[in-house]
Amino acid sequence: MGTIFKSRLFWGAATLAAIVFAYFTLASPSQTTASEPDYITVALDRGSIKRSVSTSGTVQPLVRVEVGSQLSGQLIEVLADFNTEVSQGDLLARIDPDTFRSRVEEAEAQLKISRAGLAVARANQRRAQANLTQRRSDLARFEPLLEFDAISEIEVDAAQAQFDAAVAEYQSAEAQVDNALALVSQREASLRQSQVDLQRTDIRAPINGVVILRNVDVGQTVAASLQAPVLFEIAQDLSKIQIEADVNEADIGSVKEGNDVTFSVDAYPDREFTGVVRQVRLAPKEESNIISYTVIVNVDNPQKILYPGMTASVEIITGQREDVLRVANSVLRFKPDNAEAADTRGQSGARGGGDRMAELQAQLNLTDQQSKEISDRMRSLFANRGEGGAPGGGNPREAMAKIFRSVLDEDQWENYQALQNERQQYTRGTLWTLDPSGKPAAVPVRLGIADATHTEVVSEDLDDGSVVIQRQGRG
Secondary structure, eight states, X not given: OHHXXXXXXXXXXXXXXXXXXXXXXXXXXXXXXXXXOEEEEEEOEEEEEEEEEEEEEEEEESOEEEEEOSXXXXXXXXXXXXXXXXXXXXXXEEEOOHHHHHHHHHHHHHHXXXXXXXXXXXHHHHHHHHHHHHHHHHHHHHHHHHHTTSSOHHHHHHHHHHHHHHHHHHHHHHHHHHHHHHHHHHHHHHHHHHHHHHHTTEEEOSSSEEEXXXXXXXXXXXXXXXXXXXXXXXXXOTTEEEEEEEEETTTGGGOOTTOEEEEEETTSTTOOEEEEEEEEEEEEEEETTXXXXXXXXXXXXXXXXXXXXXXXXXXEEEEEEEEEEEEEHHHHTOOOTTTTTSEEOTTTTSOOHHHHHHHHHHHHTOOHHHHHHHHHHHHHHHHHHHTTSSTTSSOHHHHHHHHHHHHSOHHHHHHHHHHHHHHTTOEEEEEEEEOTTSOEEEEEEEEEEEOSSEEEEEOSSOOTTOEEEEEEEEO
């Protein structure tokens, strides 16, 4: 019994020692870790970034013309069908011309009558002119004879009256000629109109292209009243087409003319097509309180395999960078719990104003005198800004631009503007690294374009392979 009791006592003590050991070796480290959180890190790398806007659109011909009729009548011929390739001037259909041909014949007859009337009026004018000439001669002979009392005043008065009547008759004949001329012009215009109407009974293609719509058949009556009926629709050369895509107002600001475009259609799911943004239309479209704008994309279609009306899934490439420093988008969302107390490298890592001035001196090829003048005026600017604003009012950025404009020559100023435009494409951001003691340290950076997975990074402190914090492991 003693031996059994001692054995049980031994195993009980061993079990108690194991429990105590487990408590101090397992529980204690977990408490220590809680006070010093782990961080998951990733390395920056170099690669390409493509920023894009995704939308959908409809394939349309560059030019689409609706062919109608200005006349009413019955179609006696229809010579074009769907998919018929036509050239400008080709006959598409013909309206019964008999009615319009009779109108032409009637107008021709009316014109002949008017011309005959003009001939009669001109003959009357010549007769009146001859009579006027005779009466003028008689009056000229009678007036000298009156001075010698060879004739009486009554005879002279009678000659004068006959002359005045001849003048009035001539004027009337002249007016009749003018009236006959106007009537002839009217009849000629009526004839031309009738001839035009007769020509319009032939419906012809206005452009080169393909018939994509036919709304009529032989024997159908065309009724042209307030609006010309559409008989055919012709799409110009389908080797070049366009896509009309709707872009949401939130994305339209990044879409510019000349942006490259890729798209696909359901008819060819394994094939990718390309195009170029030709136009961003300013007219807004509202649907269900959502504003969008139409973007026109030009596309080459040499094989003519893209048909009008197809739905295209469009990706507009609004920015692309090759071989740039980039970081995973998830890294930008990280911020340590004690961010306010975390160390920063703004003073030790970021370059100061002197470094920036040295960089500008090299980029703009500044002389020492230019650099000194700019530096002096910049110090004065920021000194006055501390007292309430930029010199002369306005914002400091504009004041800085004025300083550079007044000091730089034309070539330097153009280079400066280009550099500023390039810098405005970036926004400020912060990445977090681990300092030698294992604590997060903020690194100010500039962020460029982004795609679904990465964002471009510009930094003087980080490079390819630099390790940054992605998220906190546990706390």
